[in-house]
Amino acid sequence: xxxxxxxxxxxxxxxxxxxxxxxxxxxxxxxxxxxxxxxxxxxxxxxxxxxxxxxxxxxxxxxxxxxxxxxxxxxxxxxxxxxxxxxxxxxxxxxxxxxxxxxxxxxxxxxxxxxxxxxxxxxxxxxxxxxxxxxxxxxxxxxxxxxxxxxxxxxxxxxxxxxxxxxxxxxxxxxxxxxxxxxxxxxxxxxxxxxxxxxxxxxxxxxxxxxxxxxxxxxxxxxxxxxxxxxxxxxxxxxxxxxx
Numbered sequence: 712x713x714x715x716x717x718x719x720x721x722x723x724x725x726x727x728x729x730x731x732x733x734x735x736x737x738x739x740x741x742x743x744x745x746x747x748x749x750x751x752x753x754x755x756x757x758x759x760x761x762x763x764x765x766x767x768x769x770x771x772x773x774x775x776x777x778x779x780x781x782x783x784x785x786x787x788x789x790x791x792x793x794x795x796x797x798x799x800x801x802x803x804x805x806x807x808x809x810x811x812x813x814x815x816x817x818x819x820x821x822x823x824x825x826x827x828x829x830x831x832x833x834x835x836x837x838x839x840x841x842x843x844x845x846x847x848x849x850x851x852x853x854x855x856x857x858x859x860x861x862x863x864x865x866x867x868x869x870x871x872x873x874x875x876x877x878x879x880x881x882x883x884x885x886x887x888x889x890x891x892x893x894x895x896x897x898x899x900x901x902x903x904x905x906x907x908x909x910x911x912x913x914x915x916x917x918x919x920x921x922x923x924x925x926x927x928x929x930x931x932x933x934x935x936x937x938x939x940x941x942x943x944x945x946x947x948x949x950x951x952x953x954x955x
Contacts, residue, residue: 728853728854729857731753732857733834733856733864734858736856737834740834743826750827756812760847767797768791768795768796769795771794771796773822776816776822780808784798785798786799833851834867834900835896835901836870837874837896837897838852865908869907869908870900870901871900872919873906884931899931907921908920
């Protein structure tokens with residue numbers, strides 16, 4: 712679902728949450744998607760991503776994480792090489808490692824969790840669909856980025872334009888290049904947003920442009936994956952297999 716409201720700025724209204732400076736966030740998120748750092752999300756007690764029926768991918772080299780999760784809670788990851796597993800959720804849709812409202816293995820949590828940042832949705836003007844993701848969607852609607860300059864706001868507009876373009880032109884792009892899942896679509900928009908930035912011929916100021924679809928095809932091939940993979944793989948969705 713696309714969020715129609717334009718990104719906010721200035722003082723926060725009641726109920727809104729400061730998402731931070733957009734330019735700084737974009738740089739940090741890019742580093743997280745490359746596995747260079749963890750996402751630094753101001754959760755402030757929010758556990759929506761832990762209580763929304765999400766499967767969490769764990770790679771075989773994450774030995775510390777695997778050593779802290781009971782084997783009975785793990786099962787082979789679909790469409791992944793042997794050794795890749797996913798951690799399911801209980802009958803309430805909660806991660807089984809969430810105990811008394813906190814992650815019981817936080818210091819050893821999966822890379823998937825270390826790079827999860829729900830601000831990727833408002834960055835791309837999207838929301839996670841489905842009733843089971845309603846708590847995340849509520850959080851997403853409250854985030855408001857700030858901007859140090861008009862150029863930073865334009866960059867945010869370019870990310871949103873990229874997400875819209877990918878959705879509208881998915882059939883014109885390589886098969887499988889444009890993910891159908893909202894989280895992965897948002898990340899794909901981050902990876903190609905530079906193509907949607909240009910300069911106004913009159914003022915020379917940065918502006919949003921629509922690139923040649925071929926240029927988008929090339930960039931999607933060059934940057935694939937990351938579809939939220941290798942430490943960039945956010946929560947893998949699934950419709951069955953809850954841990955009971």
